[in-house]
Each structure stands twice: as structure tokens, then as C-alpha cells.
């Protein structure tokens with residue numbers, strides 16, 4: 087009854103637009119954590135691999151195993167590092183963890199040293215995110231420790247921007263700090279790849295791209311913020327969400343609707359019931375006119391509370407609406423469109439959360 091429609095061709099086009107923007111010499115690591123931002127990690131990885139992507143960013147070892155089982159061949163980087171108990175699995179599946187902390191380094195170095203072979207790792211520096219990573223002034227020392235560790239092999243140096251979508255001065259400053267780290271870490275001549283750019287930094291310009299970029303959001307067709315700057319890289323939304331009307335009924339004026347009767351009809355109305363609610367990732371914060379959906383190419387406001395699996399919308403101004411009509415929760419219908427950014431605005435959140443909530447709670451259908 088509710089379907090998350092994922093357009094593979096839109097994903098390919100977004101990748102090609104990003105690739106054209108960064109140029110041939112910069113590699114693209116597609117970030118597909120959180121089940122591909124709600125789009126399906128394995129499907130998105132296969133689609134991207136088919137389009138030429140050879141590097142993927144994921145959160146956990148389990149995700150890496152699933153990708154290898156599905157036939158993903160390229161580099162898989164565990165952005166959250168994984169656990170020392172998982173190191174032999176990382177080796178057998180060629181998964182590359184990020185090293186960001188001294189305790190984690192000690193554990194990994196000890197376990198990897200007991201196993202044959204060397205585990206490829208990426209050194210993470212905290213250039214201002216205030217989260218995971220070593221201090222910039224310790225970058226060189228940690229790179230030397232990793233190189234000296236019998237079971238580890240340093241293949242990357244990386245960081246992450248906190249405000250690449252907004253604060254250009256801060257982002258430039260952090261990029262300079264990162265540049266100094268890259269220089270010292272590479273001083274010993276090793277071929278270590280540098281990567282720091284998320285979608286926003288990638289789309290901003292070459293100065294942030296280094297050897298490899300790590301876009302997530304942009305691949306799924308969303309822009310980092312409302313700034314028109316981004317639009318020079320054309321992106322197409324990959325996800326749409328479709329529901330169906332299960333009932334249409336007339337209601338008199340001043341009738342209380344849904345739990346708590348927080349809304350009442352203001353006039354004799356026609357109301358449509360949709361089989362979607364917060365259990366499907368359609369947030370309760372959209373209740374009582376905050377959220378809208380598309381029916382027959384027009385906007386219908388939500389009336390009353392969004393329930394667990396049910397939502398009522400006001401279709402008084404769409405008199406042809408009837409049971410069985412397609413309802414667009416996210417996406418385009420006729421000349422109207424509801425974007426993940428618009429829903430995020432209604433909910434007081436960001437498009438990332440909208441994609442995860444809707445995409446990870448309903449059945450998906452892949453097209454193209």
C-alpha cells in the first residue's frame with residue numbers, strides 16, 4: 087500500500103554529475119551507510135558499481151559482509167572503525183577500518199599483530215568536527231605508530247567537515263589544518279590517499295577534494311542547504327514515496343478528527359484516509375496541517391494527528407479524489423513536487439533524517 091520508489095537511473099546521473107564536477111583524477115567514495123540513506127545499501131552499491139564506483143563508505147562490519155556477499159568488489163571503508171574482535175572478518179572480507187583513537191589503535195594493533203597479513207587502515211584526524219579523530223598536531227606521530235605496527239598498513243588519512251554546507255571560512259581553515267596533516271603523514275613517501283570532503287565540500291570546489299571525495303546526500307539527489315550555489319551540479323532526487331487512498335468520506339463542519347481531536351473540520355469537508363503513519367516513518371510532527379501530500383497533482387493538508395499506521399488528509403478542494411488514488415508523500419505528481427527538504431522543514435529536521443525515516447520503514451521498489 088505504501089511504496090518507497092528508488093530510481094536507479096537518477097542515482098547514476100547524480101554520480102556522473104559529481105564525477106564530472108570533481109574531475110577524472112579525484113576518486114569518489116560513495117557513502118552508503120544507514121542502508122544507503124534509506125534507499126537500500128546493496129541495491130545502491132550494485133547500481134553505483136555498475137556506473138563505475140570503486141570505493142564505498144559504510145558504518146559497520148556487518149554492512150561490509152553483506153556488500154561482499156552481494157558481489158561488491160571495490161574498497162570498503164568502515165567509517166566507525168568496527169571492533170577488534172572483528173579484525174579477522176575485516177581481513178577475510180577486505181574491509182578497511184578507520185583508526186581514530188589511541189585505545190582503539192592499541193586494541194587493533196595488538197589483535198592484527200597476531201594475525202597473518204596486514205590490515206589496511208585509514209587514519210582519522212579531528213580538524214574541527216569535535217567528534218572522532220586524533221589531534222592534528224599528533225597526526226604524524228600516529229601515522230608513524232600505524233606504519234610501525236606489524237599488523238596494520240596505512241592507506242588513507244582523512245577528516246570530516248562540520249559546516250561545509252554553511253561556513254566557508256571555517257571550512258577553508260579546517261582544510262588548511264588537514265593539508266598540514268596530509269603533508270607530514272605523507273613525508274615518508276608512502277602512497278596514502280587523503281580524503282575529507284562530504285557532499286557539501288565536494289560540491290563547493292576542487293580545493294576540498296584531495297585524492298578522493300565522500301559524498302552521501304548528493305548521490306541521493308538532495309542539496310546540502312537551500313543555497314543556490316549547489317545547483318550548478320544538477321542532481322535528481324532518487325527516492326519517492328507513494329501511498330494510496332483507502333477511504334474517502336464526507337464530514338460535516340466542526341467534526342473532530344483523529345486522536346485527541348486536535349483538529350476539527352472548518353467546513354463541510356471530504357476527507358481521505360491514507361494507510362501510512364509514524365510507524366512507516368511518516369512523522370507525527372506532520373499532524374494538523376503541518377504536512378501535505380499530493381493527490382491528483384494538488385496539495386492536500388493533513389488533518390488531525392498522524393497515527394501509527396493511518397493519516398487523514400483534507401481533499402475538499404480535490405473533489406475527484408477517490409479510493410485507490412495514488413498519493414505522493416515524497417516526490418513529484420503533475421506539476422507539483424514535495425521534496426525531502428520541504429518535509430524536513432515541516433518536521434524541523436534535515437533531509438537526511440527524512441530519507442532515513444521514510445526509506446528504512448517501508449517496502450522498496452527499484453525502477454530503471
Ligand SMILES: *Cc1c(COP(=O)(O)O)cnc(C)c1O
Pocket residue numbers: 117119143165246283284285286300301302303304
Ligand atoms: C556520512 C558521512 C559522509 C557523507 O556525508 P554527506 O553529507 O551525506 O555527503 C562523509 N564522511 C563521513 C565520515 C560520514 O560519516
